Amino acid sequence: MLEALVLATVFCGFFGIIFKKNLIMKIVCMDVMSTGVIAYYVVVASRSGWLTPIISKGKNVAYADPVPQAVILTAIVIGFSIQALMLVSVMKLARDNPTLESNEIEMNNTP
Amino acid sequence: MNTLTIAWIGLPFFVGFSIYLIPKLDKYLAIFGAIASAAYAFQLFAMPSAVTLELLDNFSVTLLVDRLSGYFILTNALVTAAVIIYCWPTDKTAFFYAQILMVHGSLNAAFASTDFISLYVGLEVSGIAAFLLIAYARTDRSIWVALRYLFISNTAMLFYLVGAVLVYKASNSFSFAGLGAAPPEAIALIFMGLLVKGGVFVSGLWLPLTHSESETPVSALLSGIVVKAGVYPLVRCALMVEEVAPIVQIFGVGAAFMGVFYGIFEKDTKRMLAFSTVSQLGWILVAPEVGGFYALAHGLVKSALFLIAGSLPSRDFKELQQKQINTTLWIALVVASLSISGFPFLVGFGAKMLTLKNLTPAYAIAMNVAAVGTAILFAKFIFLPRGGQTAAKPGFWPAVLLLLGGLIAANAFDVQAYTLENMLKAIAIIGVGWLAYFLIFQRTAIKLPRMLEQFDHLVGFMSLISLLLFWIALPK
Numbered sequence: 001m002l003e004a005l006v007l008a009t010v011f012c013g014f015f016g017i018i019f020k021k022n023l024i025m026k027i028v029c030m031d032v033m034s035t036g037v038i039a040y041y042v043v044v045a046s047r048s049g050w051l052t053p054i055i056s057k058g059k060n061v062a063y064a065d066p067v068p069q070a071v072i073l074t075a076i077v078i079g080f081s082i083q084a085l086m087l088v089s090v091m092k093l094a095r096d097n098p099t100l101e102s103n104e105i106e107m108n109n110t111p
Numbered sequence: 112m113n114t115l116t117i118a119w120i121g122l123p124f125f126v127g128f129s130i131y132l133i134p135k136l137d138k139y140l141a142i143f144g145a146i147a148s149a150a151y152a153f154q155l156f157a158m159p160s161a162v163t164l165e166l167l168d169n170f171s172v173t174l175l176v177d178r179l180s181g182y183f184i185l186t187n188a189l190v191t192a193a194v195i196i197y198c199w200p201t202d203k204t205a206f207f208y209a210q211i212l213m214v215h216g217s218l219n220a221a222f223a224s225t226d227f228i229s230l231y232v233g234l235e236v237s238g239i240a241a242f243l244l245i246a247y248a249r250t251d252r253s254i255w256v257a258l259r260y261l262f263i264s265n266t267a268m269l270f271y272l273v274g275a276v277l278v279y280k281a282s283n284s285f286s287f288a289g290l291g292a293a294p295p296e297a298i299a300l301i302f303m304g305l306l307v308k309g310g311v312f313v314s315g316l317w318l319p320l321t322h323s324e325s326e327t328p329v330s331a332l333l334s335g336i337v338v339k340a341g342v343y344p345l346v347r348c349a350l351m352v353e354e355v356a357p358i359v360q361i362f363g364v365g366a367a368f369m370g371v372f373y374g375i376f377e378k379d380t381k382r383m384l385a386f387s388t389v390s391q392l393g394w395i396l397v398a399p400e401v402g403g404f405y406a407l408a409h410g411l412v413k414s415a416l417f418l419i420a421g422s423l424p425s426r427d428f429k430e431l432q433q434k435q436i437n438t439t440l441w442i443a444l445v446v447a448s449l450s451i452s453g454f455p456f457l458v459g460f461g462a463k464m465l466t467l468k469n470l471t472p473a474y475a476i477a478m479n480v481a482a483v484g485t486a487i488l489f490a491k492f493i494f495l496p497r498g499g500q501t502a503a504k505p506g507f508w509p510a511v512l513l514l515l516g517g518l519i520a521a522n523a524f525d526v527q528a529y530t531l532e533n534m535l536k537a538i539a540i541i542g543v544g545w546l547a548y549f550l551i552f553q554r555t556a557i558k559l560p561r562m563l564e565q566f567d568h569l570v571g572f573m574s575l576i577s578l579l580l581f582w583i584a585l586p587k
Contacts, residue, residue, distance in 0.1 A: 018570050030269075033266070033269055034269055037272050040276060044279065074231075074232060082238075086258060089258045102567075106255070106259075109255040109256070
């Protein structure tokens with residue numbers, strides 16, 4: 001069930017990238033998609049348990065798998081920096097194309 | 112060797128960030144980074160066996176460097192060095208050189224890693240640095256081309272990440288070897304990401320616009336080495352996991368034909384070179400065992416061709432046929448074109464023959480036809496009129512001579528190819544190609560539609576390609 005919801009998020013983002021006309025909306029959709037992917041890693045990590053994987057004196061508990069969580073942290077940082085770069089370039093493009101419609105920009109800038 | 116490997120991966124980043132601290136030394140530091148990689152690559156060729164590194168147990172980073180990665184690393188070093196030399200007399204800022212080293216370093220990391228996450232980081236960092244290089248001119252068009260590149264590669268890499276976690280689910284490790292036990296959807300998603308990143312087959316249709324609208328040195332860097340970062344892992348996976356090798360080969364043949372088909376009808380020099388890149392990437396994939404050598408041959412020749420095309424008086428083939436180009440420039444152009452068409456005594460010949468030798472008969476016939484197509488493409492360059500007087504830019508000759516020298520010197524890697532039979536075959540392929548050029552293609556004026564290169568279609572094709580990959584991977 002959780003998995004299905006997460007994958008639905010990914011697809012919502014993906015179709016948004018295709019069907020939204022505005023460049024900012026496309027970038028937001030990409031963020032939605034990457035949120036879905038991140039959530040999927042968290043879902044996979046929780047296969048073996050829910051608890052934080054910290055060694056303690058307590059009993060042996062069912063803790064979450066730390067590897068996917070650690071890995072996705074890197075991907076979050078990369079995704080965030082890419083997002084920042086894209087928004088900066090959209091700001092630059094907005095000066096000459098104030099409506100930011102992607103097909104207009106594409107037409108103006110393709111030989 | 113283990114310490115050396117880790118130091119070598121870190122070095123370009125260290126040197127790259129040092130450029131920001133000492134901007135006066137930018138060019139010297141940048142060329143030092145490239146030379147260090149070349150030295151490391153030669154060290155690899157001298158090693159008897161592969162170096163395997165497993166950092167932090169089997170959960171995370173695994174590195175593997177052997178002869179195959181050696182070829183890719185050497186290509187990376189030579190192309191980077193040539194681009195830096197080409198830019199030497201220009202007034203490029205320290206920022207530009209720092210980004211070149213970032214691209215160089217992240218590609219090195221991608222060529223050494225054998226797990227999906229280190230590879231992901233390498234590919235994404237190279238994507239960001241390439242974005243900054245493409246947008247360096249700060250014009251609207253360069254920003255749009257760069258944004259489009261980053262957007263497409265990042266979307267593809269998101270699918271790739273889903274595939275990577277599916278592999279982890281199946282085998283509790285991110286290593287390439289886990290692909291054997293992974294479900295077909297994992298293979299489909301990961302390969303789709305890599306095909307887009309590497310610009311192979313239909314997923315590579317973003318490549319012509321990006322590579323042709325960038326500045327000359329940046330196109331040389333992109334076509335020479337950056338796309339190889341997407342191709343290398345495909346080759347590595349095909350070698351490590353036998354089941355996926357046929358998938359990689361089919362896409363290789365498809366790419367070889369698609370690139371040639373689009374390239375033949377192209378009227379613009381840089382776009383034609385970009386389509387030829389698509390087709391040559393197919394050659395690397397079709398015979399994974401010897402793909403490294405082909406990557407070296409192609410990287411050198413394609414960056415040389417992009418640098419030369421940047422010095423031609425026009426980008427339009429029609430206009431070029433009316434003008435005369437400088438004779439020395441024309442000789443360089445002919446040497447590079449002959450190498451990529453597979454003429455003996457240049458490395459393209461050895462690479463083509465070695466690839467053809469490693470194929471099953473059915474594939475070999477197909478690839479011979481593709482080779483004729485390449486000869487047709489480059490006949491367009493060879494038969495341009497010469498005798499003009501335009502001088503080249505100051506940094507041009509050292510860079511091109513380095514690359515062309517590499518084309519001849521790299522023959523040493525494969526001397527067995529020089530049999531009479533092979534040479535006759537190569538000359539026959541070129542002859543057929545040139546004949547076809549004179550009889551048919553010189554006069555054609557067909558213009559292929561560029562609709563598929565629109566942004567929305569490029570993103571849409573990702574879903575189609577992953578479906579296609581899923582159906583191919585399903586029966587195994």
